[in-house]
Amino acid sequence: MTENKEIIRVENLRREFIVGGEKVKALRGVSFTIYQGEFVTIMGTSGSGKSTLLNILGCLDTPTSGEYRLDGVSVQTMSKNQRAVIRNRKIGFVFQNYNLLPKTTAIENVELPLLYNSSVSSHERRERAVKALEAVGLHERLYHKSNQMSGGQQQRVAIARALVNEPVMILADEATGNLDTRTSFSILTLFQELYERGRTIIFVTHNPELALYSSRNIVLRDGKIVSDTLNLSPASAREAFEALPNDND
Amino acid sequence: MKFANLLKIALKALNNNKLRCFLTMLGIIIGVASVITMLAIGQGSKNSIKAQISEMGSNMIMIHPGNMQRGGVRQSADDMQTLEVSDYEAMKSLPGVAAISPSVNSGGQLVNGNNNYPSTIYGITPDYLDIRKLKVKDGTMFSDHDIQTAAKVCILGKTVVDNLFPGGEDPVGRVVRFGKIPLTVIGVLESKGTNSMGQDQDDVVLAPYTTVMKRILAIDYIQGIFASAVDESTTDETIDQMTALLRDRHKLKESDEDDFQIRSQQELSEMMNSTSDMMTVLLACIAGISLLVGGIGIMNIMYVSVTERTREIGLRMSIGARGIDILSQFLIEAVIISVTGGVIGILIGVLASWLVNVIANWPVYIQLYSVGLSFAVCTVTGVFFGWYPAQKASNLDPIEALRYE
Ligand SMILES: Nc1ncnc2c1ncn2[C@@H]1O[C@H](COP(=O)(O)OP(=O)(O)OP(=O)(O)O)[C@@H](O)[C@H]1O
Numbered sequence: 253m254t255e256n257k258e259i260i261r262v263e264n265l266r267r268e269f270i271v272g273g274e275k276v277k278a279l280r281g282v283s284f285t286i287y288q289g290e291f292v293t294i295m296g297t298s299g300s301g302k303s304t305l306l307n308i309l310g311c312l313d314t315p316t317s318g319e320y321r322l323d324g325v326s327v328q329t330m331s332k333n334q335r336a337v338i339r340n341r342k343i344g345f346v347f348q349n350y351n352l353l354p355k356t357t358a359i360e361n362v363e364l365p366l367l368y369n370s371s372v373s374s375h376e377r378r379e380r381a382v383k384a385l386e387a388v389g390l391h392e393r394l395y396h397k398s399n400q401m402s403g404g405q406q407q408r409v410a411i412a413r414a415l416v417n418e419p420v421m422i423l424a425d426e427a428t429g430n431l432d433t434r435t436s437f438s439i440l441t442l443f444q445e446l447y448e449r450g451r452t453i454i455f456v457t458h459n460p461e462l463a464l465y466s467s468r469n470i471v472l473r474d475g476k477i478v479s480d481t482l483n484l485s486p487a488s489a490r491e492a493f494e495a496l497p498n499d500n501d
Numbered sequence: 502m503k504f505a506n507l508l509k510i511a512l513k514a515l516n517n518n519k520l521r522c523f524l525t526m527l528g529i530i531i532g533v534a535s536v537i538t539m540l541a542i543g544q545g546s547k548n549s550i551k552a553q554i555s556e557m558g559s560n561m562i563m564i565h566p567g568n569m570q571r572g573g574v575r576q577s578a579d580d581m582q583t584l585e586v587s588d589y590e591a592m593k594s595l596p597g598v599a600a601i602s603p604s605v606n607s608g609g610q611l612v613n614g615n616n617n618y619p620s621t622i623y624g625i626t627p628d629y630l631d632i633r634k635l636k637v638k639d640g641t642m643f644s645d646h647d648i649q650t651a652a653k654v655c656i657l658g659k660t661v662v663d664n665l666f667p668g669g670e671d672p673v674g675r676v677v678r679f680g681k682i683p684l685t686v687i688g689v690l691e692s693k694g695t696n697s698m699g700q701d702q703d704d705v706v707l708a709p710y711t712t713v714m715k716r717i718l719a720i721d722y723i724q725g726i727f728a729s730a731v732d733e734s735t736t737d738e739t740i741d742q743m744t745a746l747l748r749d750r751h752k753l754k755e756s757d758e759d760d761f762q763i764r765s766q767q768e769l770s771e772m773m774n775s776t777s778d779m780m781t782v783l784l785a786c787i788a789g790i791s792l793l794v795g796g797i798g799i800m801n802i803m804y805v806s807v808t809e810r811t812r813e814i815g816l817r818m819s820i821g822a823r824g825i826d827i828l829s830q831f832l833i834e835a836v837i838i839s840v841t842g843g844v845i846g847i848l849i850g851v852l853a854s855w856l857v858n859v860i861a862n863w864p865v866y867i868q869l870y871s872v873g874l875s876f877a878v879c880t881v882t883g884v885f886f887g888w889y890p891a892q893k894a895s896n897l898d899p900i901e902a903l904r905y906e
């Protein structure tokens with residue numbers, strides 16, 4: 253892996269929140285480097301700072317101090333608008349609660365990031381959205397509205413939306429947190445497929461089991477990294493998925 | 502960012518929130534429509550009062566005996582006997598006078614066979630028609646010769662004709678009685694309808710003033726003089742000339758007060774105008790209040806909806822919308838809502854004004870400025886309160902907006 257290009261480099265990242273006059277230190281100096289093509293899981297107990305870290309990596313939030321370089325560019329020096337463009341072109345973010353536009357069809361949700369990219373024509377936009385939805389196995393649900401789909405399907409739409417702008421990395425915050433085991437594994441399979449095709453993935457999860465399926469696992473505790481291990485032979489999520497009892501879905 | 506994309510985003514968002522759109526528009530519609538209607542009613546009645554005053558006569562000057570300003574007990578003008586026919590004749594030659602007529606009148610019962618009707622007979626000269634803007638429709642006006650001979654002739658107003666000749670016969674040439682005096686009807690006046698004070702202007706009988714003075718009232722003085730000035734601008738000058746002439750003729754000393762009273766139509770119209778101005782101000786206040794209420798409605802819904810939509814804003818920003826994109830989207834939405842609401846409001850305001858005119862029979866007049874003003878106020882309010890909270894929301898970090906509750 254190490255011969256690959258550096259995608260993310262954070263150094264001594266800190267993030268503090270002021271709650272009722274008191275400082276809450278969510279991140280207390282986190283440093284690591286992530287290379288192109290890695291599948292990183294981030295684990296840790298509730299409140300350990302996983303989401304805070306991922307939000308900063310996704311340019312949704314700004315650190316209190318520390319250095320963050322994304323694809324060789326320092327994020328701190330960027331303006332709000334430049335960060336918006338970064339989110340639009342380089343990052344695909346998947347939320348635990350999907351964050352789809354309500355009353356809006358799958359295809360329109362997936363097209364949305366491309367609507368904010370003026371270099372994509374409307375024809376190309378549609379084509380890419382259809383392709384992204386096909387990639388997540390939703391080619392039959394293009395015109396279903398968000399509230400007409402199951403949680404797993406909505407999460408797939410959210411993943412398709414994260415894929416559609418061909419980002420350099422995909423960030424997922426407990427993308428399987430709201431889903432049953434079977435659906436979780438099918439989503440995980442999807443991420444593994446993306447990983448096999450060379451995408452960089454950062455996957456925040458509660459579930460320690462999932463470390464088996466990633467290529468690298470970072471564990472946080474109280475805003476600090478307590479372990480950072482490589483997994484040279486990730487297990488196949490597809491096999492795990494197929495081994496599950498086929499009771500529902 | 503392509504405008505077409507933004508338009509598409511805004512239209513979809515509007516389509517997803519039809520009820521909210523409608524409620525916002527409602528505020529604008531009510532504001533615009535009520536302002537237009539109120540001001541149309543105000544201006545309409547003002548215009549109609551103006552028209553009615555000018556219809557009363559042309560640059561009319563009225564002279565009555567006595568002086569209302571005299572201290573002590575106010576006497577009825579009819580009881581004063583200070584005006585004479587010779588005063589009228591002397592005034593005829595004043596340069597500023599276009600037409601002049603003495604006036605004597607008497608109430609009484611008009612009889613035609615079995616039909617009778619109480620009315621008022623006015624003794625005047627043919628000039629009176631020009632002064633009061635009257636026209637003889639059927640038959641002819643009496644002549645100067647009729648005045649000299651105190652001829653027993655009369656001209657009837659439409660109301661009198663309707664009451665004395667209910668069968669619809671032609672009254673011209675027929676003889677009616679006023680009290681005991683038989684009068685031959687030689688003409689019928691064109692109808693003028695009721696005036697703004699609700700008086701029936703067709704309830705009149707006209708006859709030579711000599712006839713009324715000698716044969717009906719048996720008096721040798723006149724009750725008033727009606728004149729019209731050559732031009733509106735010279736009315737005051739003419740009044741001064743008349744005053745000087747009358748004071749001279751009545752041999753009043755410097756210290757004496759006038760024993761007559763001269764009023765002009767201008768004065769009357771100024772008085773009426775100030776009344777209708779007050780009404781317009783009142784209506785404008787009501788309109789202003791409804792505009793304010795509408796504006797606050799727009800403000801509220803716009804503000805609440807943007808606050809409600811902070812999560813949506815966060816979501817859009819998280820996938821790469823810039824602040825300017827969010828702002829443009831909300832601005833486009835606000836403009837579409839406000840302009841559509843404004844246009845609908847104008848249509849409803851015009852329709853309501855028309856209905857008021859048709860159903861309640863009130864005069865209305867829609868002024869362009871009221872349309873422009875109300876439309877501008879409502880759309881500016883709508884756009885501002887669509888823009889301002891969106892501006893605030895788009896300044897947040899995406900994650901803050903997403904967490905917003
Ligand atoms: N917006 C905020 N304002 C104040 N404190 C916050 C905020 N966001 C996070 N925190 C605090 O920062 C710490 C880390 O929160 P974070 O959401 O990153 O935890 P997490 O590891 O994602 O937990 P979970 O597994 O429950 O999602 C917590 O103590 C939390 O209270």
Ligand SMILES: [Mg+2]
Nearest residue numbers: 302303304425
């Ligand atoms: Mg979390």
